[in-house]
Amino acid sequence: MSRAKNPKYESMSLEELKANMEKSRQELEVAIHNKNLLEQRKKLVERRERSHRLIVKGAEFEKAFPLSRDLEQEDVQNIMNQLQNSSYNKSIVRQTYISASQKDRQQIAEAVKKTEKGDDS
Incomplete structure (x- = not known):
């Protein structure tokens, strides 16, 4: 299977092609770096949203059951298991x-x- 020749590249010298390839490689590296930064930001936002949600729900539980404030974590887990069942x-x-x-x-x-x-x- 042969590829169609691109007239744009046929008229370029070897040095121009190498420079073009290097420029494309650098652009690819920048794009990959930006993608990684965006993924990190997304994870951070998701982690903050989850933390906020857990805090708010925990506060609502404590508001509904004020005595739960003085319970140990294990006791709260037992209560939650009973509620869940x-x-x-x-x-x-x-x-x-x-x-x-x-x-x-x-x-x-x-x-x-x-x-x-x-x-x-």
């Missing part, structure tokens, strides 16, 4: 999740309708 609690969490998902889908549908109508407000 309750079918009533599973049902409440499932219903809340479904409700939140439906609300999200509804908001997305409304945003799509506004966009289709050209309403940016």
Whole structure:
């Protein structure tokens, strides 16, 4: 299988081709470096979001159960295991999740309708 010749490169000297190749290699290195930086930033943002979410949820648990503040970590884990094993609690969490998902889908549908109508407000 032969490649079609590119007239742009046919008229270039060997030195020009080497310089062009070196420039492309440097651009590739910069692009790879930028990609790595973006991936690191993404991981940092995700870690911060997770930390924030855990802190907020822990605060809500403590707010609902003020005496839990004085419990050891092992005791809190035992309580959470008991709560997790309750079918009533599973049902409440499932219903809340479904409700939140439906609300999200509804908001997305409304945003799509506004966009289709050209309403940016």
